[in-house]
Amino acid sequence: MTALYRPGRTPLHRLPAGPKALGFAVVVLAVSLLPTRWEASVAALAVAAATYVFLGPGLRELVAQTYGLRWILLIVFAGQLIFSGLMPAATNTARVGAAILLATLVMLTTRVTDLLAALERGLQPLRRLGVDPQRASLLFCTVLTTVPVLGRLALEVREAQRARGGRGVRIFAMTFTVVALKHADQLGEALAARGVD
Amino acid sequence: MFAYPDGRQALFGVDFTIGRGERVALLGPNGAGKTTLVLHLNGILGAVAGGTGSGKIQIGGTDLHREHLPEIRRKVGLVFQDPDDQLFMPTVRDDVAFGPANLGLKGAELDARVQEALVQVGMQDHADVAPHHLSYGQRRRVAVATVLAMRPEVLVLDEPSSNLDPASRRELADILSGLDVTLLMITHDLPYALQLCERSLLMDGGRIVADGKTRDLLADPTLMAAHRLELPYGFNPLSVPGPEQ
Numbered sequence: 001m002t003a004l005y006r007p008g009r010t011p012l013h014r015l016p017a018g019p020k021a022l023g024f025a026v027v028v029l030a031v032s033l034l035p036t037r038w039e040a041s042v043a044a045l046a047v048a049a050a051t052y053v054f055l056g057p058g059l060r061e062l063v064a065q066t067y068g069l070r071w072i073l074l075i076v077f078a079g080q081l082i083f084s085g086l087m088p089a090a091t092n093t094a095r096v097g098a099a100i101l102l103a104t105l106v107m108l109t110t111r112v113t114d115l116l117a118a119l120e121r122g123l124q125p126l127r128r129l130g131v132d133p134q135r136a137s138l139l140f141c142t143v144l145t146t147v148p149v150l151g152r153l154a155l156e157v158r159e160a161q162r163a164r165g166g167r168g169v170r171i172f173a174m175t176f177t178v179v180a181l182k183h184a185d186q187l188g189e190a191l192a193a194r195g196v197d
Numbered sequence: 198m199f200a201y202p203d204g205r206q207a208l209f210g211v212d213f214t215i216g217r218g219e220r221v222a223l224l225g226p227n228g229a230g231k232t233t234l235v236l237h238l239n240g241i242l243g244a245v246a247g248g249t250g251s252g253k254i255q256i257g258g259t260d261l262h263r264e265h266l267p268e269i270r271r272k273v274g275l276v277f278q279d280p281d282d283q284l285f286m287p288t289v290r291d292d293v294a295f296g297p298a299n300l301g302l303k304g305a306e307l308d309a310r311v312q313e314a315l316v317q318v319g320m321q322d323h324a325d326v327a328p329h330h331l332s333y334g335q336r337r338r339v340a341v342a343t344v345l346a347m348r349p350e351v352l353v354l355d356e357p358s359s360n361l362d363p364a365s366r367r368e369l370a371d372i373l374s375g376l377d378v379t380l381l382m383i384t385h386d387l388p389y390a391l392q393l394c395e396r397s398l399l400m401d402g403g404r405i406v407a408d409g410k411t412r413d414l415l416a417d418p419t420l421m422a423a424h425r426l427e428l429p430y431g432f433n434p435l436s437v438p439g440p441e442q
Binding site for chain 2: 111112113116141142144145146148149152183186187189190191192193194195196
């Protein structure tokens with residue numbers, strides 16, 4: 001996710017991070033709550049496509065993001081097809097696709113640092129309830145930046161497993177958990193070394 | 198003395214002093230207690246942070262106690278072995294800014310501090326890049342910058358040359374030799390120790406077993422063999438120049 005940002009000067013790029021994230025959260029929620037009708041799904045897809053083309057990074061990025069979602073959409077469609085039939089599967093998959101595309105737009109047009117600053121500001125009112133906005137923002141940030149590190153660790157574990165002819169999911173999961181916990185432990189030490197207790 | 202919370206004793210009577218501006222290598226076989234020792238130097242391990250132990254650590258005249266931790270952590274900068282453990286912000290700039298921001302710096306002063314640290318490691322052109330998009334050697338340099346930005350008096354590095362290609366290893370040596378700080382460096386890379394540190398401490402079994410000039414230690418085959426240290430094939434510590442004084 002940290003690699004999603006595309007620099008640009010589109011209207012969405014110019015919107016402040018906080019209102020933009022909030023606005024998109026409302027739109028994505030609305031898309032998720034639409035009735036299971038083909039007209040609603042077409043409308044959701046049209047809104048997503050129009051936002052990319054007219055307010056965001058354009059048609060090429062829309063195609064690239066949709067292509068990137070193909071496996072997720074296929075899995076959603078297959079699952080829905082088994083339990084609900086063709087038309088509900090198609091409409092629900094279209095809605096899920098539209099929701100993910102719209103949510104991705106926030107990351108495509110907003111620097112993570114701006115998003116974190118907005119999150120920190122947004123959480124300020126919760127300070128009186130004991131929430132530390134800086135800590136919450138740091139937590140969110142470390143979650144985001146740990147994703148590619150865990151991805152790399154998972155790849156290394158898989159490669160080591162394959163190199164010895166292993167294919168078991170259970171062994172992979174166990175090894176990966178140990179490696180991930182070790183990383184978490186060392187990340188904690190690094191945070192402490194730089195002034196976070 | 199120090200034992201981990203599970204009872205495993207890691208340090209048995211470690212006593213040494215490092216003078217201001219000295220460059221010291223910490224050598225020893227795996228499991229000697231080197232990393233455990235350096236994690237004590239800014240209170241990540243030890244009596245203030247779990248485990249049981251006894252003794253006293255003083256950094257620049259300040260005793261290591263819980264109430265002095267922020268000051269100690271500003272004075273002692275730790276560069277971890279794996280830069281991925283150290284880099285956790287979305288961009289290089291944010292990562293380098295993290296430590297000084299925790300010290301209370303902000304605005305133009307913080308920006309200047311970040312720029313200064315990035316220039317010191319030659320990474321100023323990568324400030325807006327996500328750390329995971331950099332090469333391993335570049336990530337190591339950024340990890341050094343994250344610590345330099347706190348202007349530490351003591352720079353502690355855990356295996357700084359590990360996993361670096363020869364060019365990155367040499368570039369990092371150039372950076373480290375140009376810094377005006379006290380330096381303590383854990384390493385298995387004995388030529389690197391000789392190149393950068395005039396003095397070495399040799400640890401084994403949780404104890405300091407030798408303390409002297411790096412060249413003298415490396416040139417003592419009996420001492421080296423007794424503590425599972427080996428020089429690279431054909432390397433003679435008496436025939437190469439040591440660190441610049």
